[in-house]
Amino acid sequence: MDSAQAYGYMLYFVSLMTMGGIYAIMCLGLNIQWGFTGLFNAGIAGFFAIGAYVTAILTTAASTSHLGGYDLPVAIGLISAMAVTAVIAWLVGLLCIRLRSDYLAIATIGIGEIFRLILKNEIWATNGARGIAKIPLPFESLNEPWNKIGFMMLVLVIVTVFYFLIERARLAPWGRLMTAIRENEYSARAAGKNVERVRIEAFVCGSVLMGLAGGLMAHYIKFIGPGATEPLTTTFLVWVMLIAGGSGNNRGAILGAFLLWAIWSFTEVLTGRLPAELAVKAAYFRIFLIGLLLQIVLQRYAGGILPERRPSLNIKA
Amino acid sequence: MIPRSQKCFWADNNFKMDFINFYLIPGLVLGSIYALGAIGVSLVFGILRFANFAHGELMLIGAYITYSLMVFTGLHPLMVLPIAMLFTSLVAVGIDHTFYKPFRASKSTIVIVASFGIALMARSAVQIIWGVDTFSYSSGRIQMPMILFDTLRLSHKHVWIVCCSVALMAVIHLILTRTRTGKAMRAMSDSAELARLTGIKTENVVKATWVLGASLATAAGVFLGWDSHLHSMMGFYMLLPMFAAAILGGIGQPYGAMVGGLVVGLAEELSAYPWIGDSPLLSPAYKAGVAFALMIIMLIWRPSGLFKGRVF
Amino acid sequence: MSVLSIDNLSGGYGEADILHGISLEINAGEIVVVIGPNGAGKSTAMKAVFGLLRLSGGSVHLAGEEITNMDPAEVVNKGVCYVPQTNNVFPTLTVHENLEMGAYIRKDDFRPRLAEIYEMFPPLAEKKKQAAGELSGGQRQMVAMGKALMLEPTLLMLDEPTAGLSPIYRNEIFQIVRQINDSGVPILMVEQNAKQSLAVASRGYVLVDGQNRTTGKGTDLLNDPEIAKMFLGG
Ligand SMILES: Nc1ncnc2c1ncn2[C@@H]1O[C@H](COP(=O)(O)OP(=O)(O)OP(=O)(O)O)[C@@H](O)[C@H]1O
Ligand SMILES: [Mg+2]
Numbered sequence: 001m002d003s004a005q006a007y008g009y010m011l012y013f014v015s016l017m018t019m020g021g022i023y024a025i026m027c028l029g030l031n032i033q034w035g036f037t038g039l040f041n042a043g044i045a046g047f048f049a050i051g052a053y054v055t056a057i058l059t060t061a062a063s064t065s066h067l068g069g070y071d072l073p074v075a076i077g078l079i080s081a082m083a084v085t086a087v088i089a090w091l092v093g094l095l096c097i098r099l100r101s102d103y104l105a106i107a108t109i110g111i112g113e114i115f116r117l118i119l120k121n122e123i124w125a126t127n128g129a130r131g132i133a134k135i136p137l138p139f140e141s142l143n144e145p146w147n148k149i150g151f152m153m154l155v156l157v158i159v160t161v162f163y164f165l166i167e168r169a170r171l172a173p174w175g176r177l178m179t180a181i182r183e184n185e186y187s188a189r190a191a192g193k194n195v196e197r198v199r200i201e202a203f204v205c206g207s208v209l210m211g212l213a214g215g216l217m218a219h220y221i222k223f224i225g226p227g228a229t230e231p232l233t234t235t236f237l238v239w240v241m242l243i244a245g246g247s248g249n250n251r252g253a254i255l256g257a258f259l260l261w262a263i264w265s266f267t268e269v270l271t272g273r274l275p276a277e278l279a280v281k282a283a284y285f286r287i288f289l290i291g292l293l294l295q296i297v298l299q300r301y302a303g304g305i306l307p308e309r310r311p312s313l314n315i316k317a
Numbered sequence: 318m319i320p321r322s323q324k325c326f327w328a329d330n331n332f333k334m335d336f337i338n339f340y341l342i343p344g345l346v347l348g349s350i351y352a353l354g355a356i357g358v359s360l361v362f363g364i365l366r367f368a369n370f371a372h373g374e375l376m377l378i379g380a381y382i383t384y385s386l387m388v389f390t391g392l393h394p395l396m397v398l399p400i401a402m403l404f405t406s407l408v409a410v411g412i413d414h415t416f417y418k419p420f421r422a423s424k425s426t427i428v429i430v431a432s433f434g435i436a437l438m439a440r441s442a443v444q445i446i447w448g449v450d451t452f453s454y455s456s457g458r459i460q461m462p463m464i465l466f467d468t469l470r471l472s473h474k475h476v477w478i479v480c481c482s483v484a485l486m487a488v489i490h491l492i493l494t495r496t497r498t499g500k501a502m503r504a505m506s507d508s509a510e511l512a513r514l515t516g517i518k519t520e521n522v523v524k525a526t527w528v529l530g531a532s533l534a535t536a537a538g539v540f541l542g543w544d545s546h547l548h549s550m551m552g553f554y555m556l557l558p559m560f561a562a563a564i565l566g567g568i569g570q571p572y573g574a575m576v577g578g579l580v581v582g583l584a585e586e587l588s589a590y591p592w593i594g595d596s597p598l599l600s601p602a603y604k605a606g607v608a609f610a611l612m613i614i615m616l617i618w619r620p621s622g623l624f625k626g627r628v629f
Numbered sequence: 630m631s632v633l634s635i636d637n638l639s640g641g642y643g644e645a646d647i648l649h650g651i652s653l654e655i656n657a658g659e660i661v662v663v664i665g666p667n668g669a670g671k672s673t674a675m676k677a678v679f680g681l682l683r684l685s686g687g688s689v690h691l692a693g694e695e696i697t698n699m700d701p702a703e704v705v706n707k708g709v710c711y712v713p714q715t716n717n718v719f720p721t722l723t724v725h726e727n728l729e730m731g732a733y734i735r736k737d738d739f740r741p742r743l744a745e746i747y748e749m750f751p752p753l754a755e756k757k758k759q760a761a762g763e764l765s766g767g768q769r770q771m772v773a774m775g776k777a778l779m780l781e782p783t784l785l786m787l788d789e790p791t792a793g794l795s796p797i798y799r800n801e802i803f804q805i806v807r808q809i810n811d812s813g814v815p816i817l818m819v820e821q822n823a824k825q826s827l828a829v830a831s832r833g834y835v836l837v838d839g840q841n842r843t844t845g846k847g848t849d850l851l852n853d854p855e856i857a858k859m860f861l862g863g
Binding site: 038040095099101102103106109110111114232233236240280281284285287290291294295299302 | 362367368370419427429431433434435437438440444445448553556564600602603609612613616
């Protein structure tokens with residue numbers, strides 16, 4: 001193996017870890033919603049997109065093709081991405097959180113679609129289908145590969161920080177209450193707990209992480225448009241990651257994200273080598289197989305790779 | 318479409334015809350299609366107690382099978398529709414047996430996750446088999462609309478779609494109220510446990526439910542494809558309006574779903590009518606949002622649907 | 630050989646057991662009455678016969694054949710009819726359709742039987758076309774009974790059939806029960822109305838906290854001072 005090849009592999013590994021990390025953040029977010037609290041969010045891509053657009057609008061250089069271009073620091077972009085997602089998730093939560101899980105799932109799909117319509121049609125703000133380009137990458141002043149490695153480190157640090165934060169929250173009364181609500185809403189209610197509020201909190205926290213992931217992705221690929229991610233595939237991929245990794249287990253969520261992203265990415269490389277005509281079909285075949293993987297996990301290994309370990313269920317705590 | 322600038326030269330009456338021809342009739346057509354889909358969603362929800370996210374994909378599969386049969390036999394899509402219904406029913410029963418049946422006793426949320434996965438699997442299967450290009454049933458033949466009373470323009474296909482939909486709904490009504498299996502379906506929708514205690518073989522009822530749901534979905538998919546064209550995302554785009562219709566009518570209630578479908582279809586089309594001033598009330602780009610808004614309003618204002626019904 | 634025997638049955642709905650080793654037996658021609666305080670597990674024991682429970686031990690035999698954990702529809706096919714205590718009619722189906730559903734597994738012409746049921750419960754004939762969910766509690770109870778009687782059962786299980794009925798219909802039900810029993814059908818009945826039911830019973834069981842407390846001839850139980858104190862108001 002010559003050094004150029006080794007360098008290529010190294011860059012590939014860095015991109016794998018970066019993307020895996022970004023998905024891990026979303027997966028942790030979904031774990032708060034579904035894993036702990038049992039909230040079905042099928043609109044992950046919507047929150048992801050909000051985060052991406054917010055930071056894109058704030059951090060790009062002045063432009064006439066879309067709203068903003070304020071040239072603000074990346075950190076402010078990402079924090080604002082989280083803040084805006086939080087506000088929107090809170091509004092959505094107010095509207096939908098009381099719904100039965102089936103209805104919530106439908107409602108979140110709808111919300112994801114509305115976001116997509118807005119991003120596509122409000123051209124003055126988002127530049128429509130052409131999207132927003134030239135989003136700054138942090139550490140851009142560093143040379144290749146260090147800028148990429150720097151960004152990877154940033155993503156991994158964020159994953160680690162959130163892992164510890166969420167793990168603490170899970171064991172705290174707040175997290176235990178969430179699990180209690182998931183297991184038996186009525187007895188939680190009977191114990192005088194404000195079920196709605198805890199659910200909204202969980203929904204907002206989870207969505208904020210999805211918004212943050214969107215922001216990071218926008219900086220990483222330096223571009224965001226309504227077609228940058230196929231919404232249903234993104235949402236679905238995060239779901240498979242969480243279920244396969246172990247719903248309710250933060251380490252499982254992270255493991256699932258990296259593992260599934262590696263599989264997703266390897267198979268993309270493989271199918272990329274096929275003749276063009278087959279490659280298109282192979283792309284759909286990958287989605288089919290991921291779907292099948294989900295079914296197998298659901299039926300045979302319901303707990304995922306790292307099943308949930310429950311803290312003692314005491315809702316009075 | 319009549320150019321807007323000419324409007325002022327036209328008599329009042331033509332405004333009305335404009336409204337009927339370009340908003341009301343398309344709304345009725347779309348509404349019938351939604352209704353057919355929503356009945357299936359409602360039946361499945363009532364009997365299997367879960368929101369089937371893959372229902373749009375049954376429409377997709379049905380529409381594409383019909384297309385292949387049409388190409389293969391050279392017959393009109395309506396002629397091969399019954400055969401396509403049969404095939405799609407087999408697919409639906411097969412999916413149920415392999416992917417949903419293992420979760421019959423579990424919490425319904427697990428099945429929703431599974432159906433979410435099925436939706437993507439089914440769609441990618443269609444994309445693998447038929448590709449992602451759009452197809453058309455009519456292969457370029459454009460039929461002149463019938464013109465009634467000088468100004469009422471009815472396209473043949475719209476007449477067919479609405480009539481066939483009404484006929485199918487009548488058939489569903491007869492099945493549900495006159496046949497043993499239909500009554501058993503309603504019974505199971507009331508209480509699955511009592512149905513079993515009554516000696517009803519619930520698995521057979523479930524199969525019948527899928528056959529009905531898939532057949533209606535096939536018809537809906539074919540009508541939609543006939544009205545515009547076939548593409549691999551059509552199932553997903555139908556999902557929201559179908560659920561909105563089912564919820565509007567009170568989910569689990571097939572009759573409500575019929576009305577709900579019409580309401581959603583009409584609302585989507587009429588929202589683009591220039592009610593105030595000269596520009597559409599709501600940009601047609603946001604049409605898909607109408608169904609969603611209706612659904613959210615219903616869920617918050619009256620989760621049991623327009624007609625009194627149960628909340629699940 | 631007993632028609633139905635429940636041996637040492639344990640089980641429940643969730644993780645905790647509700648029945649702790651219950652045994653019951655019904656012999657040919659008997660009316661067996663089960664009484665016990667609220668929450669004793671009487672209804673749960675009935676459901677266990679139909680495999681609607683997670684069982685952790687014990688067995689159920691019907692005429693010598695093991696039916697433990699059998700699918701409810703199969704048990705019905707073996708001729709056991711059951712009127713549950715609650716949710717015993719299909720609320721959106723009409724009275725007539727409810728009765729038809731009762732005959733779901735019959736392949737023969739059940740119209741004569743339908744006529745008999747309407748004769749047994751005249752109020753139902755008047756409300757034929759009405760949704761069962763819109764009836765009064767007592768009328769609903771009649772629909773539930775009628776629905777079960779649409780089959781000509783080999784064993785009839787009734788869970789508090791007279792709950793909510795006025796004295797006239799309560800007596801009517803007891804009369805029907807005796808009538809059916811006279812035609813040779815054994816009956817297992819849960820009742821709150823201990824006095825009236827034990828009077829017609831061949832034997833009675835008292836269940837408390839998911840366990841057998843006492844059993845004996847109906848009249849003996851009626852005269853048992855302890856039982857009298859528990860159920861008959863002293
Ligand atoms: N579907 C169910 N799920 C969980 N627990 C149940 C269910 N049905 C009953 N129980 C519990 O099982 C226990 C026994 O209930 P069961 O209905 O058998 O009592 P019962 O003797 O019939 O009382 P009653 O005289 O009030 O009808 C009760 O503590 C009840 O809470
Ligand atoms: Mg009881």
